[in-house]
Amino acid sequence: MSLQPSSPAEVPSQTAAVxxxxxxxxxxxxxxxxxxxxxxxxxxxxxxFSSRGRPAEAPWRLALVTVLQxxxxxxxxxxxxxxxxxxxxxxxxxxxLTDPGFDASVLSEFxxxxxxxxxxxxxxxTLLTLCRERRLLAARGRQRTDxxxxxxxxxxxNRLGCVTETLRAALNALAVAAPEWxxxxxxxxxxxxxxxxxxxxxxxQGEAARRAHAEQIGRDGxxxxxxxxxxxxxxxxxxxxxxxxxxxxxxxxxxxxxxxxETGTEVDADHSNPQTTQVVWRTTxxxxxxxxxxxxxxxxxxxxxxxxxxxxxxxxxxHLTETCDADRPRLITHVATTLAPVADRDALGSIHxxxxxxxxxxxxxxxxxxxxxxDLLLASTRNYAVTLLGPSPQDTQWQSRQSGAFRLxxxxxxxxxxxxxxxxxxxxxxxxPDHNLGRTVMRIRFSSADCKPCTLKQNCTRSPRRLLTPxxxxxxxxxxxxxxxxVDGAFAEQYRWRAGIEGTLSLGVRTxxxxxxxxxxxxxxxxxxxxxxxxxxxxxxxxxxxxxxxASTRRSPFARLISQAA
Numbered sequence: 001m002s003l004q005p006s007s008p009a010e011v012p013s014q015t016a017a018v019x020x021x022x023x024x025x026x027x028x029x030x031x032x033x034x035x036x037x038x039x040x041x042x043x044x045x046x047x048x049f050s051s052r053g054r055p056a057e058a059p060w061r062l063a064l065v066t067v068l069q070x071x072x073x074x075x076x077x078x079x080x081x082x083x084x085x086x087x088x089x090x091x092x093x094x095x096x097l098t099d100p101g102f103d104a105s106v107l108s109e110f111x112x113x114x115x116x117x118x119x120x121x122x123x124x125x126t127l128l129t130l131c132r133e134r135r136l137l138a139a140r141g142r143q144r145t146d147x148x149x150x151x152x153x154x155x156x157x158n159r160l161g162c163v164t165e166t167l168r169a170a171l172n173a174l175a176v177a178a179p180e181w182x183x184x185x186x187x188x189x190x191x192x193x194x195x196x197x198x199x200x201x202x203x204x205q206g207e208a209a210r211r212a213h214a215e216q217i218g219r220d221g222x223x224x225x226x227x228x229x230x231x232x233x234x235x236x237x238x239x240x241x242x243x244x245x246x247x248x249x250x251x252x253x254x255x256x257x258x259x260x261x262e263t264g265t266e267v268d269a270d271h272s273n274p275q276t277t278q279v280v281w282r283t284t285x286x287x288x289x290x291x292x293x294x295x296x297x298x299x300x301x302x303x304x305x306x307x308x309x310x311x312x313x314x315x316x317x318x319h320l321t322e323t324c325d326a327d328r329p330r331l332i333t334h335v336a337t338t339l340a341p342v343a344d345r346d347a348l349g350s351i352h353x354x355x356x357x358x359x360x361x362x363x364x365x366x367x368x369x370x371x372x373x374x375d376l377l378l379a380s381t382r383n384y385a386v387t388l389l390g391p392s393p394q395d396t397q398w399q400s401r402q403s404g405a406f407r408l409x410x411x412x413x414x415x416x417x418x419x420x421x422x423x424x425x426x427x428x429x430x431x432x433p434d435h436n437l438g439r440t441v442m443r444i445r446f447s448s449a450d451c452k453p454c455t456l457k458q459n460c461t462r463s464p465r466r467l468l469t470p471x472x473x474x475x476x477x478x479x480x481x482x483x484x485x486x487v488d489g490a491f492a493e494q495y496r497w498r499a500g501i502e503g504t505l506s507l508g509v510r511t512x513x514x515x516x517x518x519x520x521x522x523x524x525x526x527x528x529x530x531x532x533x534x535x536x537x538x539x540x541x542x543x544x545x546x547x548x549x550x551a552s553t554r555r556s557p558f559a560r561l562i563s564q565a566a
Contacts, residue, residue: 003049003056005042012092019091028542029068029092036130039064039092044126048113057102061093062110063123064067068092069107070528071535073512080104111527119336120527124534127263128333136544137323137331143362145321145371146501147344148509150337150525152303152315153517155294159253160214161198166249166298167221168194173242185227185245190220193207211281218254218279245298253288254279263529269326292341300520306340315517316340317346318529321355322504324366324497329544330504332533333360337526344370348564352384364389365530366498374475375439377482389494392482399460406460408468411479415473422466434469444468499553508532 011019011033019030032039038060044058061083068089069079073508082089084101131137157165171194174182193201193216204213226248228237237243259278282288291305296314305314321334334355338347349373355361365380367390380388399405412421418431429447435442448465451457460466470476485491508514512532517525555563 003042003046003051003059005046006058008038008041008058009094010066011091012096014088015087015095016461019087020099021055022087027088028336028546029088030541031545032512032538032542033094035090036541039130040123040126045113045119046124048117048119048315057106059110061095061104061105064093065089066107066110066531066550067123067534068235069552070512070531071538076104076107078106090274111524115527117524120530124332124335124530124537125250127537128358128360130332131331131541134542136329137333137360138255138325138328139360140363141323141325141328142364142366143321143355144324144332144366144498145319145334145348145500146368146498146505147319147347147370148505148515149308149311149313149340150316150318150514150529151313151516152295152300152525153520154296154300154303154314155199157198159272160203160210160217162296162298163214163217163221163249164194164198164201166246166295167217167224168197169298170221170224170242170246173372174237174242177240178237181234182238182486185224187220187223193217193220195511215254215279218250218281222254222256222279225250227357242298245295245301248301249295249298252294253282255282255286256280256461263399267347290341292339300523303341304340313319313340315527316522317342317347318514319344320501320504320508320533321351322501323362327464329540330500330550331537331540332504335526335529335533337522337529339522343451344368344390345376347390348376352380352386354494361386363387364494366390366501368498371394373439373484374471374479377478381478388482389491390498392479392486394483396464404459406456408470411468413468413470420444420446420468422446422456422460424450424454424456424460426454428468434491440472441469442472444470456499502555508536512536 008223024032028032040060040063042058042060042128046062048057048059065079065083068074068082069076072082075080080101080103083093083095084099089095090097090099114122128137155161156364171182171186171190204210225243227233228243242375256277257280259276281459288294294304296303296305303315305312306317307313307320316342317338318340319334319336322330322332323337324330332351334351336351344367348367352361352365361384363385364387367388372388372390372392374393377388377392380386394400395407397407399407406423410423420428420431426446428444428532430443430445434443445466446466451461451465454460470480505514512535514532516530518528519525
């Protein structure tokens with residue numbers, strides 16, 4: 001399809017007259033048109049369309065319909081009907097009363113163009129640009145970030161169900177791509193095992209029986225892979241995505257071992273006795289990949305299993321960042337969709353980098369404890385001049401909980417000479433860095449010859465000698481400063497502004513289905529979250545234009561009574 005950019009037209013007089021009659025006081029979409037115009041223009045989407053072919057629907061209108069669709073949680077069909085029949089939508093898009101609209105499939109095609117053109121954030125970025133021009137949004141204010149889990153648009157499968165469905169998916173793909181080849185290589189028993197979905201198949205009870213069942217599936221998959229990669233098989237069979245995924249899943253869940261023909265035990269490949277190979281189900285002893293690498297579903301390989309406290313899910317994670325200045329509307333400035341097992345602190349760096357690219361960095365960034373670490377406290381200030389405000393990691397050693405015990409702060413550390421002195425006056429014997437999970441701590445050890453006879457040992461350590469593990473010098477200083485800041489009463493006054501992000505997540509979950517992925521794949525799910533954020537911003541802008549203020553948190557009469565008595 002081709003795009004011939006055109007200037008958005010004014011609202012037709014008949015459409016305006018009917019809309020004013022239907023809404024004498026106006027409504028959210030009419031106010032948005034009056035104050036923000038059409039929001040989008042065709043020129044912004046030129047790169048997503050060809051210069052030749054059948055003329056496409058005006059993309060600026062499709063962008064508006066897409067945002068409104070998410071604001072009201074409508075399907076493509078209902079959104080297309082609303083564009084044809086609702087007067088406030090026609091007013092916003094400047095359509096005649098007799099405009100026939102468009103087919104619902106156009107919306108799906110438009111979203112696909114956004115993903116293919118890596119323009120998932122285009123709609124949200126355009127809206128934020130307009131807000132900056134109208135001084136509804138400014139950099140170096142106050143912003144807050146939080147995350148929530150997102151369920152993938154796939155069934156929740158255990159490992160056995162995943163390998164079964166992966167083999168089914170590969171067989172179905174080959175049945176479409178190479179039916180004659182598959183008919184010649186498929187075994188007779190496969191139709192009984194893989195013709196029906198996993199939920200309809202019988203799975204034997206008992207650990208030994210289930211393992212034998214899993215290894216039978218492993219042998220079937222290995223047989224199929226061997227046939228696909230045999231020299232006489234068409235080479236293009238190896239490039240089918242379902243076949244590639246089958247190889248990855250089999251590598252993660254099975255291993256091939258050599259077995260002695262006489263004893264039946266596992267042996268090395270260079271064993272002298274005759275041996276055969278067997279496909280063995282992987283357990284923790286053989287090694288299972290971490291959840292960040294483990295494929296949880298063949299229908300969306302980018303979904304992964306994750307657990308946060310008591311919540312376990314298969315899917316993704318979304319991070320929302322919004323402004324929270326008192327004199328401006330609360331607007332979502334950034335959306336990050338990550339793989340489910342990615343920790344919150346690992347997403348903060350990219351959030352700051354993206355905000356810096358659009359000149360939307362805050363002065364104070366309010367976050368919960370999951371985003372705060374010593375290196376992040378330092379990097380936020382050093383790289384972006386952002387004050388990261390949140391509960392800092394606390395000292396969890398027993399000395400910090402026992403009165404009179406010697407904490408890390410009771411030791412004198414000379415960073416230049418790499419020497420630490422304990423309260424008894426002894427100095428360290430070793431100082432070395434320890435790198436683990438992306439963090440670096442300094443392992444500072446005292447001599448057991450000094451610690452064992454020391455009269456202060458009972459207040460210092462329960463081990464033969466004391467070990468200190470501070471972070472690197474600058475990180476240690478940033479962490480200590482953050483801990484000291486939390487004792488100040490001003491910290492609680494500043495940090496109370498973070499609570500509002502919980503309400504934003506709740507609104508997104510309850511009204512816009514933020515926690516349920518509509519689509520398959522990280523890119524499309526990210527587009528869903530960006531459009532959800534744009535829809536929330538549209539509603540908040542409309543409320544701001546109508547003069548509506550942010551309501552305070554509702555409390556029950558009993559809660560108010562108790563707080564007054566206290």
